[in-house]
Amino acid sequence: MPVSVYLLGLTIFALGTSEFMVAGMMPSLAQALDVSLPQVGHLISIYAAGIVVGGPVLTAILLAWHVPNKLALLGLMAVYAAAQSMAAMAHTQGLMAGARLVTGIVAAACFGAALALCADMVAPQQRGRAAAAVLGGLMLAAVLGVPLATLIDQHWGWRTSFWLVVVLVVVCAASVAIWVPASRSTPHGGLGQELQEFRNPHLWMAYLTSALIIGSAFAAFSYFAVILTGLSGWPAAAVPWLLATYGVANMVGNIVVGRHADRHTHAVLAIGLTVLMAALALFAWQAECAALSVVMVVVTGLTGVTLNPAMAARVMRVARPGPLVNTMHASVINIGLGVGTWLGGEAIDKGYGLRSPLWIGAALAALGLASLLPYASRGRRAQAMACRG
Incomplete structure (x- = not known):
């Protein structure tokens, strides 16, 4: 992999740290902004x-402007x-919320x-392997950032954490400016050409599988x-260590999946979904x-979230990997994340228990596997025919 790919991964690490770190400093933010914990959660x-x-x-606007x-x-x-x-620098919930909205919009376009x-x-x-290196920044954000x-x-206070992210983003921008090359390919056709990709039903099926994978996890x-x-x-004291173990497993799985995501895209997704489905079912059955x-x-x-490189490789295989296609993929993944979390919470609230x-x-995961099987059964020949380079 070119060094510039890892610089892009470091950029994603900075953005991912900013996205997730609010969860770890809720009490500090609640006190500083004089709001309740649920209001901080809204951020x-x-x-x-x-x-x-x-x-x-935002991505569509940038494409329209070429x-x-x-x-x-x-x-x-x-x-x-x-x-x-x-x-x-925010001292009110409104200012902080506005800043978070802008950073969320810009982060998706950056992805x-x-x-x-x-x-x-x-x-x-x-x-797929290159995408694993870039998306590995997101995994590292959860584990380290x-x-x-x-x-x-x-x-040193929550403001220090926010300022350090600013410094890291600036350093990453300077590194990208110096070492990341401009596009070698011919210029894209702008927004119109990218929008044509969304007429491809195989792209939407790839999006659906991705949403179901992340929703399941x-x-x-x-x-x-x-x-x-x-x-x-x-005990509650053991939970941070258990979650850290989960994060390390994410990183290991991301590396392994990234190694095989290009040559065995559908097989990796199918095996990962099967293992994920079995693991969660066994966990539910023997949770005690x-x-x-x-x-x-x-x-x-090792499975769920770490299938990201294979998910990205599949999307890049069935459609031209332009910025709008990739940004929409990030949006769909976040929809899956939100829906999966909401469904789990609703089930507990309705009295179906913690399992x-x-x-x-x-x-x-079973639905994700069902959405994938028609494509996985076609084998490598159909996969090569679907590739549009």
Whole structure:
């Protein structure tokens, strides 16, 4: 992989840390902004809403103006740094919410531009592995970035964490400007050509599978803490370590999937979904067993979210990997995340018990597998025919 691919991964690490770190500093933010914890939680939802709705719109505008991917990424990172600075200086919930909305919108467009640049820097048969390197920044944000931001908050305050993200984004922007090459391919046809890709039903089926995979993983993961303490008998003090183990499994799985995502895209997705479905079903069935619960947490970490490189490779295989196609993929993934988390919470609220999110996760994985099987059964020949380079 070119070094520039890893620079794009570092950029995604910075954006991912900013997205997730609010969860680790809720008490500090609630006190500083003089709001309740649920109101601080809304800052996470606002960021996600920016990704889902605003990201594709902003990307479409950039395409309509025919802004090159590298220039678009640099401009977006400058806006991101400014909005993050506004968040670091915020003294009211309204100002913080506005800053989070802007950063969410810009982050989604950054994802699209970064993956488009990434796809252009490598051969088509290496795009899955390159996407794994870029998306690995998101995994590293959950495992390293968020705990570090929380630790900094506890010792030097939450504003320091926000400012350090600003510094990292600026450093990444400078690195991208120097070392990431401009597109080697011929200029894209702008918004009209990208919109043509959305007439492809195979692209929408790829999006559907991705949404179901992430929905399955987060229907379970969002409630791991209460399941592990309420059913499996683990003390609350052990939960951070168990979740850290899940994060490490995410990173390992991302590396393994990235190695095979290009040559065996559908097989990797099918095997991953099968293992994810079985793991969540077994976890739900034997949730009271403490030892088995840890194993299933690790297995879930090795499959669900870590299928991202194969998901990206599939999307890049069935459609031209332009920024709008990739931004829409990020939006669909976030929709799956939100729906899966909501379904798990609704099941608990309706009285179906703490194991119900696990059953819902297994069901969503089964639906994801069903959406994939017609394509997986075609084999490598059909996969090669579908490739559009």
